[in-house]
Amino acid sequence: xxxxxxxxxxxxxxxxxxxxxxxxxxxxxxxxxxxxxxxxxxxxxxxxxxxxxxxxxxxxxxxxxxxxxxxxxxxxxxxxxxxxxxxxxxxxx
Numbered sequence: 001x002x003x004x005x006x007x008x009x010x011x012x013x014x015x016x017x018x019x020x021x022x023x024x025x026x027x028x029x030x031x032x033x034x035x036x037x038x039x040x041x042x043x044x045x046x047x048x049x050x051x052x053x054x055x056x057x058x059x060x061x062x063x064x065x066x067x068x069x070x071x072x073x074x075x076x077x078x079x080x081x082x083x084x085x086x087x088x089x090x091x092x093x
Contacts, residue, residue, distance in 0.1 A: 002024075002026065004017055007020060014032060014035045014036065014039055015039055018036070018044070018049070019044075021047060022044070022046040022047055025047050027047050027048035027050055027081050028046065028047075028048070028049045028050065029050045029052070029071075029088070030049065030050070030051055030052070031051070031053075031054055033052075033053050033087070036049050036085070037049075037051070037085055040085040045083065046083060047081065047082055047083075048084050048085075048086070049084070049086070050071075050074075050081075050086050050088045051085065051086070051087050051088060052067060052087075052088050052089065053087055053089050062092065066092055067088065069092060070089070070092045073091045073092070073093075074086070074091045077091075
């Protein structure tokens with residue numbers, strides 16, 4: 001795993017971050033769902049975008065533990081991610 005800050009891309013436009021992930025063959029995990037979906041719909045090649053939709057009510061938002069559980073569920077499913085936009089929330093259970 002590599003964060004945007006660790007890659008010295010903090011504050012970079014979303015398109016730059018997605019291109020960086022695609023160039024490295026990495027799946028992008030983001031909470032910026034609307035902008036990431038818009039980039040996905042533009043049709044550029046990428047290794048996958050996993051989006052975490054957050055609820056304004058903290059009791060309904062995904063915790064880090066929830067995200068890790070959903071990632072494990074998704075990984076076990078062996079669903080191909082290349083070029084796909086997925087809401088990670090759907091993989092929690």
